[in-house]
Amino acid sequence: xxxYSLLCLLLGLSLFSYAQEIKQNIRGTVxxxxxxxxxxxxxxxxxxxxxxxxxxxxxxxxxxxSNVPIGKHTLEISSIGYNTKTTTVIVNSGKETIINIxxxxxxxxxxxxxxxxxxxxxxxxxxxxxxxxxxxxxxTNRYAGSRGDPARMMSNYAGAQGTDDSRNDLVIRGxxxxxxxxxxxxVSIPNPNxxxxxxxxxxxxxxxxxxxxxxxxxxxxxxxxxxxxxxAGIFDLRIRSGNNNLHEFSGQFGFLGTEALFEGxxxxxxGASYLVMGRYSTLKLFDQIGLKYGTDAVPLYGDGxxxxxxxxxxxxxxxxxxxxxxxxxxxxxxxxxxxxxxAFGEQDRDQLFGTDxxxxxxxxxxxxxxxxxxxxxxxxxxxxxxTRHLYILRHLDSTSNTWVYDAPPFDMMGYRYMINxxxxxxxxxxxxxxxxxxxxxxxxxxxxxxMEDSIRYDISDSTSAFYKRWDxxxxxxxxxxxxxxxxxxxxxxRLTLNAGLHSQYxxxxxxxxxxxxxxxxxxxxxxxxxxxxxxxMHSQHQPLYIYTYHQLxxxxxxxxxxxxxxxxxxxxxxxxxxxxxKSMKFKTEAYYQYLYEVPVTVAPSSFSILNQGSGFxxxxxxxxxxxxTGVNYGIEFTLQKFFDNDFFFMTTLSLYDxxxxxxxxxxxxxxxxxxxxxxxxxxxEFKFGENDKHAIALGMKVTYAxxxxxxxxxxxxxxxxxxxxxLDSGYNTRRFNxxxxxxxxxxxxxxxxxxxxxxxxxxxxxTFQKNILGLTYTPSDDPSKPSYTERYQLGFLPLFYYxxxxxxxxxxxxxxx
Numbered sequence: 001x002x003x004y005s006l007l008c009l010l011l012g013l014s015l016f017s018y019a020q021e022i023k024q025n026i027r028g029t030v031x032x033x034x035x036x037x038x039x040x041x042x043x044x045x046x047x048x049x050x051x052x053x054x055x056x057x058x059x060x061x062x063x064x065x066s067n068v069p070i071g072k073h074t075l076e077i078s079s080i081g082y083n084t085k086t087t088t089v090i091v092n093s094g095k096e097t098i099i100n101i102x103x104x105x106x107x108x109x110x111x112x113x114x115x116x117x118x119x120x121x122x123x124x125x126x127x128x129x130x131x132x133x134x135x136x137x138x139x140t141n142r143y144a145g146s147r148g149d150p151a152r153m154m155s156n157y158a159g160a161q162g163t164d165d166s167r168n169d170l171v172i173r174g175x176x177x178x179x180x181x182x183x184x185x186x187v188s189i190p191n192p193n194x195x196x197x198x199x200x201x202x203x204x205x206x207x208x209x210x211x212x213x214x215x216x217x218x219x220x221x222x223x224x225x226x227x228x229x230x231x232a233g234i235f236d237l238r239i240r241s242g243n244n245n246l247h248e249f250s251g252q253f254g255f256l257g258t259e260a261l262f263e264g265x266x267x268x269x270x271g272a273s274y275l276v277m278g279r280y281s282t283l284k285l286f287d288q289i290g291l292k293y294g295t296d297a298v299p300l301y302g303d304g305x306x307x308x309x310x311x312x313x314x315x316x317x318x319x320x321x322x323x324x325x326x327x328x329x330x331x332x333x334x335x336x337x338x339x340x341x342x343a344f345g346e347q348d349r350d351q352l353f354g355t356d357x358x359x360x361x362x363x364x365x366x367x368x369x370x371x372x373x374x375x376x377x378x379x380x381x382x383x384x385x386x387t388r389h390l391y392i393l394r395h396l397d398s399t400s401n402t403w404v405y406d407a408p409p410f411d412m413m414g415y416r417y418m419i420n421x422x423x424x425x426x427x428x429x430x431x432x433x434x435x436x437x438x439x440x441x442x443x444x445x446x447x448x449x450x451m452e453d454s455i456r457y458d459i460s461d462s463t464s465a466f467y468k469r470w471d472x473x474x475x476x477x478x479x480x481x482x483x484x485x486x487x488x489x490x491x492x493x494r495l496t497l498n499a500g501l502h503s504q505y506x507x508x509x510x511x512x513x514x515x516x517x518x519x520x521x522x523x524x525x526x527x528x529x530x531x532x533x534x535x536x537m538h539s540q541h542q543p544l545y546i547y548t549y550h551q552l553x554x555x556x557x558x559x560x561x562x563x564x565x566x567x568x569x570x571x572x573x574x575x576x577x578x579x580x581x582k583s584m585k586f587k588t589e590a591y592y593q594y595l596y597e598v599p600v601t602v603a604p605s606s607f608s609i610l611n612q613g614s615g616f617x618x619x620x621x622x623x624x625x626x627x628x629t630g631v632n633y634g635i636e637f638t639l640q641k642f643f644d645n646d647f648f649f650m651t652t653l654s655l656y657d658x659x660x661x662x663x664x665x666x667x668x669x670x671x672x673x674x675x676x677x678x679x680x681x682x683x684x685e686f687k688f689g690e691n692d693k694h695a696i697a698l699g700m701k702v703t704y705a706x707x708x709x710x711x712x713x714x715x716x717x718x719x720x721x722x723x724x725x726x727l728d729s730g731y732n733t734r735r736f737n738x739x740x741x742x743x744x745x746x747x748x749x750x751x752x753x754x755x756x757x758x759x760x761x762x763x764x765x766x767t768f769q770k771n772i773l774g775l776t777y778t779p780s781d782d783p784s785k786p787s788y789t790e791r792y793q794l795g796f797l798p799l800f801y802y803x804x805x806x807x808x809x810x811x812x813x814x815x816x817x
Contacts, residue, residue, distance in 0.1 A: 094756030094805030129520025169202030174658025179232025199543025225500025254801025
């Protein structure tokens, strides 16, 4: 009731200012795309208002355009000797619109330049040629089902798909989610998700919040030489700087949490700024009103981020930043009186699970001169996963269909994994001239690990001994060292060559990849059509906890997988795109990926690490060797209309095949070989009221995909180990029913003179489709019934939020340039 009254009060107060036209500022910085040198004198115009509004960049590349009406606008940015660029921005009353713009120097000398800059959807990293996309905060808000999560948003694109409605693991072109890497400011970060299982890259709730992220890049194949230790995909993320002109506040209350963000200037003179954000889960509230989200347990989590930004003279910049999250959940099966299904837990044990991650860093950037740019980052991260399992002895009374408990729960298994990582990154961009750019640099990660795990194998006896599977503590640091060099050659205005070399060395396993060549060629056939090809070699070390799993030889611990080498991959891609208009394009890409030196068991089996990395389970490998292989190939189609005239849509179709060969020499489907996936997204915004103060946005997403692969259960081993064990024979020859999901989204935005209100509702799986996730172990006293049942994905899930944005204090708007 208090929350309702507060919302009504805020709305009432904001409506007093309704008589005046609502305006806001657009501010930003324009720099050279390669050297990051400020482009003094650049003209920035809002071209779709009458009269035209504009600003001119000062000696730091900064510009301000004041008194811009709220709504969507087109900016035109032009500077002598650079390609003119157009971009769109959305202006709201509650916050200033701040944009960073990168202009590309023209390679044409002595001729009139009639070329536009980066097209919509093209990446910020200009040395990427194929299989790359840029995503913005607006997109994570606009796409139905994205939940403000970069990973879930990327699953809308061709070639990317999720594996589980309850998690945001990404399968890129048939690859395991293990192949995904997240980076911030050049350094790799731990899994940025709550409830993250060791070695995985996904989770149920993202720690990354779109409110503190800047526009970022995602790479799916044949990525530039700068990026290493990945065989599938790279998130290259950026934390945005706070507003250095006004103190602003953004608050949100909804299903995924209550959050607050503060930003503003630290120094009016220097332009230093701060951004601080925090979020805490509110799922306890929804549990009390009976709203279910896949589990009877109540997940608890909190996260936050900060960035303090200090600009220097002549374009230098120092930033101090950090991201952190903590989460816990107690899934208590022992509280059940009747059979039920939990999307996150097993049916024979209580599970107490918690995770923590944190990373903090310092980044220094400096354009040394108009042709050379230097960047350096230092960071330290910490991650921890803890689990305690208590086994439950119970049987189902067939008469009453209720559980009868035979003994109190007792400890069955527990573990704690902790990894500390210190990271460093340094790179230098040097523009030799308008045609040639060279970038080179180094990455270094230092790991310190503490891995502990104990299990009681004889669960029929609560007094039986525990067995230690992990008991490893680093006695000295282990390093992952990477080096790269890239060359960009603009042969002419329509032909660009990107080439590079990458190298990496991992000291723990003494693995080295001396030379990994990368190559890309882009041909702008004409103003509308582009052809591109890309190829590259890539490698990646295995999840760290696998190296430290041991066996006992007598009383001696034997780390039988410590010398496991890199998984290696060769990517090749050909791409064609055509623009039907400024806001609509069609794109198709065909690819072939060969994976080799893949870890498989020494003993002949169907096991391959290519099938791991999704879900909530670790895996416990026998002795492994790098003799497995895999192949992914396919073709993708995308028809996309960017947000223009208050409407957007995107349709994608991916056709692919994903196979692997284990140590038994048999070719099989990978766990992620769905063969096809189709997405259709659309959204429309309706504006009304005086000066378009009101806006209602409607969105939808429909997904249809091939069903999940599975095989035949080894029932004897399943009953013995109390978990699903598959037979090698017939593994992944079967598949569940095809996947279908329809999501809807509705938003209402109210812009008053000083405050922006937004109400949103995401309706996930509106048709209540029962998509099968897999099989789960479910003990039964009836010998005629199997000891496993089907587990379903999430059902219908409504996600709502209320967001408010406004400036704090009474600082006057800056004058127009």
